[in-house]
Amino acid sequence: MNYTLLLLPDFSLILCGYLLCRFTPLNRSVWQQVESLVYFFMFPVLLFSSIVRSPLALGEASGLICAGVLTVLAGIALAYGIVRLPWLGRHVDRRDHAAAAQVAFRFNSFIALALAERLAGPRGLQLIAILIGVGVPLANVAAVWPMARHGQRGFVRELLRNPLIIATASGLLANLAGLRIPGWLEPTTARIDTAALALGLMSAGAGLQLGQLSRSRPLSAALLAIRHCALPLVAWGLARLFALDAGQATVLLAFAALPTASTCYVLAARMGYNGPYVAGLVTLSTILGIASLPFALGLR
Structure with a gap:
């Protein structure tokens, strides 16, 4: 499988946003409004619809669920633990860490869906939907926590107000309750999903300032190493621990090596943090996914 071609559309959209913002009248004043539209409406619709689209067969995939949850928790623990390392923590800006820690454990759901279908067919789609x-x-929840805490905002209040968390939690509850999007509404949500992904990536490009990456090189290296090297190794160990079958192990390893979520930039920017820095990490993660996906799948 050509992972370069799989990730090329995401990288191209980031590049388009960057060029449009820098060299056309579509400057930051335009893209700030786009960010608001994506964050408060389009991404919530995307997350809700992607979760309720396929039934979650929880009983049949208990081992995969445990392995997937532990993989995400490992990423969260490693990302949070960076500032506690004496030889690294003193070189890390705490505010940048609060905004960027999410890069280490969040993942691009649309690339996950496309990749799972190519790797394992219809069953792969069901398995990735569960993850x-x-x-x-x-x-x-883990992404919002450090930003709310560092910004001295009420954590519960931020959770209840965050449209991404509201959408994902309600989508999970709707799925477990057996609810589905009506057939007549699916074409509309599908179009919103596609537009949300495109505009989210272009917004990340529009907010990108490559010079920002040089301000926290140790933090950048640590977070991307967790996302693209440590988590695939964790997933490989968990696949063996839970004795996952070949299809489940393949999907879990691909899940662990995905590029980070494009919504990282939007969330950081909307919560008042260093959006351009996070946008740079999203771009680098998309590029690194070309290498980490073959690496992870080669561990099988």
């Missing part, structure tokens, strides 16, 4: 359903709420 998305349990992983997205957990990762989103």
